[in-house]
Amino acid sequence: MIFGVLRTGVIMFFLRCILICFAACTLMTSFAYGNVVQESDAQVWKVGRHRWTIHDEYRYGIWIEESVTEDFFIRHNIRVDCADVPYAMRWIYARIHHLPAAASTVDNRFIGHWSKDWSHLPTNPHWHKDRRFRAALMSVLSSTSTQTLPSDTYPIKIGRHSVTPGTVFLFARDHAGIVSHVVMDGSTTHPVQTFEASSPARLQGLRLKDFLLPNPNADYISGLLKFRWPVSDGNTWRYLPLEEQPFYSDEQYLPAFTKGYSNYLEAVEKRINPAVYEPGEKAEKIMMTLYRRLNERVPIVLKGYIKCHGIECPEGSLLWEIYSTYNRDDFIGFLLHYLEQIIARNHLDRNDVLHKMEGIRLQITPGRFVTLRHVLENFKWIASDPEAGIEARWGLDKCSTIATRLRTAEESIVFIQNKYGETDPLFAEQSILKQQKIVDEMTSESLENNCMKNALR
Numbered sequence: 001m002i003f004g005v006l007r008t009g010v011i012m013f014f015l016r017c018i019l020i021c022f023a024a025c026t027l028m029t030s031f032a033y034g035n036v037v038q039e040s041d042a043q044v045w046k047v048g049r050h051r052w053t054i055h056d057e058y059r060y061g062i063w064i065e066e067s068v069t070e071d072f073f074i075r076h077n078i079r080v081d082c083a084d085v086p087y088a089m090r091w092i093y094a095r096i097h098h099l100p101a102a103a104s105t106v107d108n109r110f111i112g113h114w115s116k117d118w119s120h121l122p123t124n125p126h127w128h129k130d131r132r133f134r135a136a137l138m139s140v141l142s143s144t145s146t147q148t149l150p151s152d153t154y155p156i157k158i159g160r161h162s163v164t165p166g167t168v169f170l171f172a173r174d175h176a177g178i179v180s181h182v183v184m185d186g187s188t189t190h191p192v193q194t195f196e197a198s199s200p201a202r203l204q205g206l207r208l209k210d211f212l213l214p215n216p217n218a219d220y221i222s223g224l225l226k227f228r229w230p231v232s233d234g235n236t237w238r239y240l241p242l243e244e245q246p247f248y249s250d251e252q253y254l255p256a257f258t259k260g261y262s263n264y265l266e267a268v269e270k271r272i273n274p275a276v277y278e279p280g281e282k283a284e285k286i287m288m289t290l291y292r293r294l295n296e297r298v299p300i301v302l303k304g305y306i307k308c309h310g311i312e313c314p315e316g317s318l319l320w321e322i323y324s325t326y327n328r329d330d331f332i333g334f335l336l337h338y339l340e341q342i343i344a345r346n347h348l349d350r351n352d353v354l355h356k357m358e359g360i361r362l363q364i365t366p367g368r369f370v371t372l373r374h375v376l377e378n379f380k381w382i383a384s385d386p387e388a389g390i391e392a393r394w395g396l397d398k399c400s401t402i403a404t405r406l407r408t409a410e411e412s413i414v415f416i417q418n419k420y421g422e423t424d425p426l427f428a429e430q431s432i433l434k435q436q437k438i439v440d441e442m443t444s445e446s447l448e449n450n451c452m453k454n455a456l457r
Contacts, residue, residue: 037232042119044112044136047098052229054246060093061164065181068195070205070328074321076128078327081201083149083176084141086168090227091137093166095127100230102237104151105143111136112230114238128345141201146173154242157249158271160184163192167371168225171213179224179340180208187285188279190269191340203318207327216253223252279346283353286339287360291372293332294362297325301393302365304386313386323386325393336376349455364394399451406442409435 003379039046068089068218073080080088085208087103092115094101102112111117117139121132128134144152149170156162160182167179175197182189198206216222220361226247228239242248251257261267277285304313304323313319357373364370375382378395381402388404412435420428446452 003121007447023221032239035301037114037235038238039114040116042116043114044118044125044133045095045098045130046432047113050098050100052099052232056097056099057166057226057246058164059097060090060166061095063093064089064178064431066167068180068206070195070208071322072206073197074203074205074318077203078137078141079201079203080141082197082198083144083146084201085195085197086149086178086205086227087138087140087152087175087177089138089142089166089178092127095133100232100237102152102228102230102239103140103144105140106145106148107143109143110237111140111143114237116228130133133310146176148168149173149176149225150221152239153227153244154221155250155252156247156250158224158252158268160272162226162247163224163268163272166226168212169194169211170225171221171222174220177209179211180206182272184273184275185285186273186282187289187447189286189335190265191273192268204321205327207450208331210331211265211268213264214269215258279342279348283339283342286335286342287372289334290332290335290375291340291360291362293328293335294372294375298362298364299329300325300328301390305390305393308386311387313397320386324384325386326384329382329384331381332375336379339376365390370394370396398449399446402442402446406439406446409438409442413439 018410033100039048059221062431073088075225091101091103100113102110104110115136118132119136121135123129123132142433150166150173153168156167163179163182165179165181169179170176175196177194179192180195181192182191183195188210190210190212194209195206195208195212213222213224213292228242228245230237231240252268258264258267261270287365300323304325307313307319308323313323315324339353342348343353354373354376356372357376358374361369361377362372375427378398381392381395381398383392383395383401383404385404389397389400390401394402413432416428416431416435420431
């Protein structure tokens, strides 16, 4: 009898433990994912219990690093300007992983994954084939801007674990983009690398750049930001209050943030990667980054030659966006300039650096190579236009590049004179003066390089 009672008690004890564990797990799940709201088949996508967490933010960063390349929007046929880049990336990732997404529009609406405006369109498991999602995304991009970003984001604490890919940067409601990579090995000019686009909205490649942002000057608008988390409140959605956002901090707006540093950029850099690199080591790391970026350029130039040489690929056309290398070459030029600064400021042996660069070869065609030293010394003559020949694209045909730049400047002068000569004579005069300087420089270079004699041979 006693043993029977004891056995019954033990069983009841274990049953209570199981029930307690089950209840705890249920509460933990509800805390992590939020309450289930009543969802409709008419909304853009359903999220169920899924809610943003810190782990989702980190996974979002990994997705940006691994899945987003310069041609991302071209591949998916999405027209963007600068502010569209952060919004589009966030919404696409949220759609893929059934997470909440929201946006404040310029006409003061609050829309999100729950919106039913596009219920008449069919859906698809794949986001890029989902007509309902794509229509909603296009509406978001056309009704948001750098003016609305402050309502949808919050300022963050600056550090290695908070400034991750996908983090937004905003400058005075004028320009925006996202962090594309955070490089911790010293092989870039700044650890924070960004993806940016330009205005107006069009089908365009993303520009990979080093983070460049002036001091926010306590405007509480500019700076490094993250998107706010939408949370359910009954059957409606709102943003989690700023102070409850996981990375929230206003430190970057305080005078103490830049104390001990030369500027805001250095303060951000040292908070993310405080390591100090020996100048010679830093120079070699920059050379390896140059080599990698130039190698990535090789197939673009070769395909561009096949698609555009002898055929018109005018600026702004799809082929021009795919095969021109203006954005990439700007980045390479910036790295070359930075390398020159390292050499000069630290009194490195320039001949030694050039010797090392001479030994780094790039195969630009199956039977032809150029060296990193050649790129450094001839970067001025490297053509970015996809209609240029392969030699011109690699600075091996100076005269061709000179002729193209001379012709473009002369045509610009004629256009400016005809377009603005009477309506805005001051603007026309200033613009023509700039173009004339190019004409004079290219004419001088043509004479110095005997381009006219070479053309007559």
